[in-house]
Amino acid sequence: MKSTQSQPSTPVLLYDGACGVCNHAVQAILRSDREGSLRFAALDSDFARGTTSRHPELVGLDSAVYVRNPGQGNEAVYVRSAALLQIAAYLGGWWRLTLAAYAIPAPVRDWLYERFAAVRYRIGGRHDTCPIPTPDVRGRFLDTA
Template sequence: MTSNPAILLYDGTCGFCDGAVQFILRVDRRNEMRFAALESDFGAAVLQRHPELAGVDSVVYVENPETPDERVTVRSEAALHVAQYLGGPWQALGTVARVVPAPVRDGLYDRFAAIRYRVFGRVDSCALPAPEVRARFIA
């Protein structure tokens, strides 16, 4: 395992986001990426360390968490980091998607984000992870 694996912050009440995390857990061959809800104490601490994320309503990819080299990316760029991490066909898809200019990718991301609750629903709270992956979730 990488000494300081990336952490994906996600909307813990979003049905699509929960499904995306479950998908990542299924296809992640390295079993290193960790997860935390934006609404968690850890998520709040990341947002506090990065004031530029104030009011963010997006997935946040955190590299080198809790170190002086901590870096965060949001929206489509965060999704592309996840694709890169997953490798294989997901990495190839991400490479192709990088051809699209970031403002266009983020515009599409924002449009989808605006309807995600209507299409995929809202959950009352984060689902309890299965015992075999529970250690990869941060409260």
């Protein structure tokens, strides 16, 4: 599904749309998002392909990606544990407590992230297709794949 957005600089989370854990995480983020501006796109969406074309280091990456200022000159991407910490900072509130994880060196955080990612389908299951968002949040999803 395609959505036009009036705030092109609002952040976007790229996620594995077939992953049950990832979909549950997106639902938790939607419930916790006070601003209601974080947008979402599956890793196999047109939006993600456009982001990858601007950031070749993302090619073949199977990870959460937080895109700040998408499509702007100052666009920045954060992957793996850094993406999760960016989400926590964005959400604020008690989520900020998790920012203490910045004290852990990034290679260690990312190693832990990769270990969990390797078993995420066994933990949360796998969908054949990306679940369709409810009508009240559908406009926040940029998936077109």
